[in-house]
Structure formats: structure tokens, C-alpha cells
Amino acid sequence: MNKRLLKVAVTTALTVAFAVPAFANPFTDVPAKHWAYDAVNKLAQAGVVSGYGDGTFKGDKTVSRYEMASVVATAMQKNLNSDQKAAVDKLSQEFAAELIGMGIKVNNLDNKVDNMVKISGDARVRYGNGDSFDNTDFRARVNFDGKINDNLKFNARLTSGNMGYNGDFSGSDFNTTNTIKLDTANVTFNALGLTNTVGRQDLTLGNGFLHDSAITGIASQAGNLKMFAGNLKDTNKIYGAEYGMKLGAANITADYVNYDIDNNSVDVYGANIGIKLTNSVTALGEFYNVDDGTTDGNAAAYGLKFNKLGLTALYRDVEDGANSPYSNIHNDIQNLKNENGYKGLEVRYDRAIAKNTTLNLKYQDFEKQDGTEIDGGARTQAAINVKF
Structure with a gap:
């Protein structure tokens, strides 16, 4: 994934999670003093990220396209303003193959296919x-x-x-x-x-x-x-x-x-x-x-x-x-x-x-x-x- 698209994805996810109040840290490998603590905490409470089965976040691990698609899928279910929706729609086109594989309908993609010659x-x-x-x-x-x-x-x-x-x-x-x-x-x-x-x-x-x-x-x-x-x-x-x-x-x-x-x-x-x-x-x-x-x-x-x-x-x-x-x-x-x-x-x-x-x-x-x-x-x- 290119850096610009990743930046848009992370920014969108953070925006979606912004209004969620903070709760106790859900991940053992993200201490309270870590620079990303607040962002990760809000993403978790918003249900955008869930971490791994052992209770860790593994923030140093490279994110896969499927994992990023799962973040986009969650964001698609949120009540978004026009700017947020535009960003999520753009991401849904990028990860359309993964989203369709997860059984999620990508409306803009359907329209795009309909308009093809x-x-x-x-x-x-x-x-x-x-x-x-x-x-x-x-x-x-x-x-x-x-x-x-x-x-x-x-x-x-x-x-x-x-x-x-x-x-x-x-x-x-x-x-x-x-x-x-x-x-x-x-x-x-x-x-x-x-x-x-x-x-x-x-x-x-x-x-x-x-x-x-x-x-x-x-x-x-x-x-x-x-x-x-x-x-x-x-x-x-x-x-x-x-x-x-x-x-x-x-x-x-x-x-x-x-x-x-x-x-x-x-x-x-x-x-x-x-x-x-x-x-x-x-x-x-x-x-x-x-x-x-x-x-x-x-x-x-x-x-x-x-x-x-x-x-x-x-x-x-x-x-x-x-x-x-x-x-x-x-x-x-x-x-x-x-x-x-x-x-x-x-x-x-x-x-x-x-x-x-x-x-x-x-x-x-x-x-x-x-x-x-x-x-x-x-x-x-x-x-x-x-x-x-």
C-alpha cells in the first residue's frame, strides 16, 4: 500500500473514533506513556481495531491489506459526515477485492461496473x-x-x-x-x-x-x-x-x-x-x-x-x-x-x-x-x- 493511501486510511480511522470516550487500556503492549496510547485506545473503543488474541496490539507489525480492509469495513458502518464518507468511499474502492471477499457490498464499485463499456x-x-x-x-x-x-x-x-x-x-x-x-x-x-x-x-x-x-x-x-x-x-x-x-x-x-x-x-x-x-x-x-x-x-x-x-x-x-x-x-x-x-x-x-x-x-x-x-x-x- 502506498504511503499516501495509508495516511488517508489512518487519518480516517482516527476521525471516526475521535468522539469515543477513553477507557482502560485494552492492549498489554501499549503502555499509558506510549506516544500512540490515546489513538490506539480510541480506535479500540470505537471497534475499529481489536488487536490479537493474546491481548496485544503489535503496533510494530506491518499491516496487511486484509487487516486494513477490516478497518475500512468497520468505518463503512459508522455515521459519517460528508468529508469522512468521501474518504471511506475512496478507501473502499482501493480495498474492494478484500471487502467483497469478506461479503461486504461496495456500492460505488457496483455503479462503476454498471457504467463500464x-x-x-x-x-x-x-x-x-x-x-x-x-x-x-x-x-x-x-x-x-x-x-x-x-x-x-x-x-x-x-x-x-x-x-x-x-x-x-x-x-x-x-x-x-x-x-x-x-x-x-x-x-x-x-x-x-x-x-x-x-x-x-x-x-x-x-x-x-x-x-x-x-x-x-x-x-x-x-x-x-x-x-x-x-x-x-x-x-x-x-x-x-x-x-x-x-x-x-x-x-x-x-x-x-x-x-x-x-x-x-x-x-x-x-x-x-x-x-x-x-x-x-x-x-x-x-x-x-x-x-x-x-x-x-x-x-x-x-x-x-x-x-x-x-x-x-x-x-x-x-x-x-x-x-x-x-x-x-x-x-x-x-x-x-x-x-x-x-x-x-x-x-x-x-x-x-x-x-x-x-x-x-x-x-x-x-x-x-x-x-x-x-x-x-x-x-x-x-x-x-x-x-x-
């Missing part, structure tokens, strides 16, 4: 194959979550973007067009009965078939109702709401979204349902309608999820004009952004293969609405995700 992240390697593509890409992200005060939290995330090998695997050079960037940065607080998140944030509606992309704006939640408004990529804008409810064995969400894409207003109405048939099987359904004033198209996905197996089988049917550019299907390694409409089977397999490590496999057999096969009718994707 928590860092987590994930890394992914992914491979995809079809007639028109044969790609591998990599991505790494780091999340920063912190508490500013009891009503204000923040989140930020750095991402590498999807870094891909060149298409023919003839070399090991990464595609360097992607750079590390801040892809989410927001604060969350409660106000007017709402939980509000303001800033760049992820937005997923239902299972993400309608929308699974970030916005820059505000999202507010009150019970089962979520409302949101903000900007998408470039100058595109979004606003809308989602309401979720549980009805028996069914979980249902209903959505309304308005996109302003290149100054063209697009209204989207959607619904999502999951019905637990057994502990092992859940029926899934998702539907949305897109109306941009000139085109009115529907999109649907329905199938089964075998919970214990990690297997999901869906049939997707997306009409011309209903292919949302913000759907989670566009998060695939090769998206269908250029397809006006498509239909076909999708099978997914998701499994934990080790602690914090998952394997994700996907197979798609899609064709255009006119019956023309997409990528030869077979699109495959495999990914390994690691969280830390």
Missing part, C-alpha cells in the same frame, strides 16, 4: 455457389454497449463489411473495396412511457422477409407496439409500425411500412405468424403486399420449422414488383435484387457445433415467375459464425 462481437466466414456465382466472403464486427446513467444507454458497432476472395480463387487477395466502418451508433432512453432508440440501428420486421436492414432515425416501443421513422440508404426514407401479440399457441405480428424510394411513395402491409404445433414443430407463415401506385404485388413464405433439428423448410412466392430490396433474403452472399419475381423451395439448417460457434446451411431451388430457373435451380450457401 461491454465489448462483444462476431466473425463469419461464408461460401456460396450457383450457376452465376462461386464466392467466399468474411466479416468481423465488434459491439460496444454501455450505460451512461440509469435512463440512458448507448450502442455502437464497427464492421469490416463483407470482404471477399476474388471469384476464381486464383489468389488470396481480399477485395479491398470494403473498409472498417461504424454501421450502428445509437442511444436508448425511456420517455413518455416509451423506450426510444435514436441513431443508426438495425430494424427487423417479423422474420425479416419484409424488412431486415438498418435505418438512421428513431424507433419507439410501448408494450407490443413498435413505431419507427428514419432514413435508409442514400435518400430513401421509411416510417411505419409493427404490432405483436400472442393468441393461444400462435405468435402474430402485423406491419405497416411506407418507403419513400427516389421520391416514389410505396405502401407495404404485412403479417407474420408462428404456430407451435408441438414442442418440436412450428408452422410459419409470412405475407406482405406492396403498392407503389402503379404496381400491386404480393409476397408470401410458408412452411415448417423443426425446432430440435434446427431445420426450416419454406416455400417462397414473390410476385413481380413485390421483391423488397430490404428483405433478409438480400443478405445472402448472392442476392436476388435483380429478379422481379421468383418462387421455390428454401431449406435452412442451423446448428451449434461448439461453444459460441454455429453452422448455417441454406439451399434454394428458385425459378422466375415465368418458370425460368435461377442459377440452374440450385443455390447453396454455408456459413460458420463465431461469437465472442
